[in-house]
Amino acid sequence: MDFSTLFDRRHSDDFIMFSMSHWLALLLLIAIALFLYFSRFTIRSTRGLRNGLRVLLVIILIFCEAGLQLWYLSQDVWKPTNSLPLELCGITLMLSVVMLITRSRWLYSFLYFAGIGGAFIALVTPNLVYPFPHFRFLLFFIVHGAIILASLYMTWVEGFRPTWKSLGFTMVSLNAVAAAVWGSDQVLGANYMFLSHKPDTYSFLDYFGPYPYYLLIEELFAFAVFLMMYVLFFWVPDRFRTRYQKAQHFHS
Numbered sequence: 020m021d022f023s024t025l026f027d028r029r030h031s032d033d034f035i036m037f038s039m040s041h042w043l044a045l046l047l048l049i050a051i052a053l054f055l056y057f058s059r060f061t062i063r064s065t066r067g068l069r070n071g072l073r074v075l076l077v078i079i080l081i082f083c084e085a086g087l088q089l090w091y092l093s094q095d096v097w098k099p100t101n102s103l104p105l106e107l108c109g110i111t112l113m114l115s116v117v118m119l120i121t122r123s124r125w126l127y128s129f130l131y132f133a134g135i136g137g138a139f140i141a142l143v144t145p146n147l148v149y150p151f152p153h154f155r156f157l158l159f160f161i162v163h164g165a166i167i168l169a170s171l172y173m174t175w176v177e178g179f180r181p182t183w184k185s186l187g188f189t190m191v192s193l194n195a196v197a198a199a200v201w202g203s204d205q206v207l208g209a210n211y212m213f214l215s216h217k218p219d220t221y222s223f224l225d226y227f228g229p230y231p232y233y234l235l236i237e238e239l240f241a242f243a244v245f246l247m248m249y250v251l252f253f254w255v256p257d258r259f260r261t262r263y264q265k266a267q268h269f270h271s
Contacts, residue, residue, distance in 0.1 A: 040151035
């Protein structure tokens with residue numbers, strides 16, 4: 020195998036959505052997330068493990084962004100119109116680093132929804148052309164997986180949790196971020212966060228109608244996903260837990 024081709028911007032094959040390599044990458048991330056969940060009490064009670072995992076996630080996130088920027092430069096393709104970390108996942112990457120370092124509940128309130136939701140959608144419908152085992156393929160799945168794991172770590176190990184207010188805060192913050200990125204798009208002639216047109220590759224935005232209507236549908240879709248993330252993983256379990264405790268108290 021010519022390892023130089025793993026970094027070359029030229030490629031003979033394209034990434035195929037839901038190919039074997041795509042499914043394996045998704046299954047590996049699910050396995051890591053499940054391992055984190057079932058190990059949460061051990062990690063939480065062991066200070067060295069807790070701090071070590073937090074530092075590891077910070078290192079992975081920083082190295083992924085640095086690796087991407089170095090790849091742009093090494094392949095002579097760095098451009099302000101597509102190489103700045105102004106996509107949603109680039110923004111949540113940087114904020115995840117700050118959240119992990121500072122244990123910011125304010126950032127967690129935003130990243131639980133925008134970080135996990137945005138990275139999950141990106142993983143399911145990747146805006147990616149490089150197939151496995153290209154450097155860009157590996158980088159894409161590692162960084163998006165790390166963004167998700169950062170908020171899961173804060174939830175399962177640090178004990179943070181979102182609230183109904185977090186949902187509203189996230190929607191307001193997302194619109195503020197989008198407004199700032201749209202301004203940058205106008206100055207740079209770019210299309211960060213796909214605010215000017217849809218991506219060239221297949222994505223879930225293809226189902227949301229033409230520009231600019233897909234932006235409104237995208238916002239409604241995001242709200243529905245965030246609402247489901249809160250209801251299924253927090254509101255419903257809390258309701259069942261309360262009913263179970265009341266039943267136990269009644270029978271005792």
